[in-house]
Amino acid sequence: MAETDEIARFYDRCSDLMRELLTALAAVPDTPRTFPEIEDALGWQRRRIASVLGGVSHLRNTEFGGRRPYRFHDERQAASGRWEMWMDSTQARVVRQEASGGPDVPRREPRLRWTE
Numbered sequence: 001m002a003e004t005d006e007i008a009r010f011y012d013r014c015s016d017l018m019r020e021l022l023t024a025l026a027a028v029p030d031t032p033r034t035f036p037e038i039e040d041a042l043g044w045q046r047r048r049i050a051s052v053l054g055g056v057s058h059l060r061n062t063e064f065g066g067r068r069p070y071r072f073h074d075e076r077q078a079a080s081g082r083w084e085m086w087m088d089s090t091q092a093r094v095v096r097q098e099a100s101g102g103p104d105v106p107r108r109e110p111r112l113r114w115t116e
Contacts, residue, residue: 001069007094010069013059017052023099025070025085029092032073032084049085069095 001007011022024042033041035049042048060066069091073084087095 001064001067002090004090004094006064006067007069007091008098010060010064011095011098013063014056015052017048018056019099021049021052022069022087022095025087026092026095026099029087029089032071032078032080032086034078034080034082034084036082038085 001010011019014022020042021038024038036046038044039046039048060068070085070087075082078084
């Protein structure tokens with residue numbers, strides 16, 4: 001994803017855990033990190049990122065044509081030999097603005113969630 005409005009809409013529409021992940025990626029732009037490094041920084045248990053990404057898959061595919069506001073290297077592309085994830089500077093700027101509710105970012109009503 002490169003369009004700032006689309007990144008902001010994704011941030012608004014995704015789950016709280018996905019927003020937490022996006023905010024963590026935005027804190028260190030242009031720096032690929034392995035899933036365990038990111039999970040440790042967030043204080044998450046192992047494999048949580050995989051679960052969060054699986055949970056947002058339907059939203060990503062139905063509303064955003066499969067586009068992501070973050071980037072991946074698989075184990076073959078990554079210097080570490082493990083899956084790596086990061087955000088570019090533009091993506092990170094939009095997420096930081098959305099997370100902080102900056103003056104140039106209109107506040108949105110939270111999405112209603114169905115609960116039992």
